[in-house]
Amino acid sequence: MFITKSINTFGSYLMLMGKVFARPERMRSFFKQYTKEMSQLGVDSIGIVLLISFFIGAVICIQIKLNIQTPWMPRFVTGYTTREIMLLEFSSSIMCLILAGKVGSNIASELGTMRVTQQIDALEIMGVNSANFLILPKIAALVTMIPFLVTFSIAAGIIGAYATGWFANVINPEDLTYGLQYSFTEWFVWCGIIKSLFFAFIIASVSSFYGYTVEGGSIEVGKSSTNAVVHSSILILFSDLILTQLLTE
């Protein structure tokens, strides 16, 4: 029963994506929507990304310095570990899990409300490919904006780590700088960005699927929003496992 339902859902998702990835009716309308979505999904998320990354960067630095570093370890370990955590996992995977909550629920509830108030039917009656018109700009916008969000997250995390040195004297800033630069592998930054592109696609497409296919009223819209976040998060974690294996082998 569960397997049949999952296969049906996956089939419906693929069929919807088939409708989404078509040539837009009017490129002018597409770019208008695309710009709007970049602002709504990307620019409006910068604040929360910076805030969370700053504090997590600071907390990682404190935790490692106080709980892991011992006199037997080199002093750069804290900076080095903070950098690796931010680059490899936090700024890509964990940040995308957070964005799945913020952006995913936003997309699912917006499309779900449009569905139950017949706005999507209105588009269909006019002869507009509603899936393409509504979903493609969201996917394109989030995939475009996510590398910037990841970069901002890395930067904010590192500033957070420095803040523990400047304001709380947890770590010597020179040691931190040395640790952050120690054995730096540029590929890890690209790993984070490549992973985030996949995660952005998952967040936008899965959330759109749950919102677009809502049937019923406000309760179903709420459920679709929850489903969007839960399923996006599960898929992000699952694909993180595969991508990490593939990219860091």
Place this chain on the structure above:
Amino acid sequence: MIQIESIHKSFEGKEVLKGISSTFENGITNLIIGQSGSGKTVLMKCIVGLLLPEEGHILYDGRDFVSMKKKERKLLRREMGMIFQSAALFDSMSVLENVMFPLDMFSGYTYRDRVRRAQFCLDRVNLIDAQDKYPGEISGGMQKRVAIARAIALNPKYLFCDEPNSGLDPKTSLVIDDLIHSITEEYNMTTIINTHDMNSVMGIGDKISFIFEGHKEWEGTKNDVFTSTNERLNNFIFASDLLRKVKDVEVGNIEG
């Protein structure tokens, strides 16, 4: 003109439409009436293509909507305008942008011409002063009028209205009915209205199809309603004492 021929539609084994056939002429308002759950909304959705019937044909001036290719169907949709029960205006767009939307998507007009055409349509429904407002800032009646303006923006040949008076007070309902009726005559459109509002039946029912449990039970004009001997129709339309008194007076007038 729209002709529907023996339309069948089922959901999970339950037959909702049981072979409905009818003809909807242009230049007049064609009403589909029936109790809740009788199948009139499903019929409307089949006619506009939101649902595909399992059997039957839907002919738009001779063009079979059911068997035509996807591309042709898409082109035909541009000749349709629809007013939804909930108005279905796009929340993120202003009133003017809502009316301009079909023009933006499908007309080759310049921006200035699109604005001019949208303003003309808004003026036609007496809402030119509300063009910069958003749907959430205007009343339900005004939203319906904006929906009418949006529906006629591309000069459609076919206009569909799904319970256009739902949730409106009787006075505003009359305004909406009159507007739809006058626009239908003015543009010689084929208009189909799905309603269970008795004022609409008596006021603008040029042709009425009564649906009962998935089949067409009765068909006639608003005047025929008063003289009809169909028991199910009489039970549905003249359900209240007031309406029964109205019928007695009307029948008296016709006989007198």
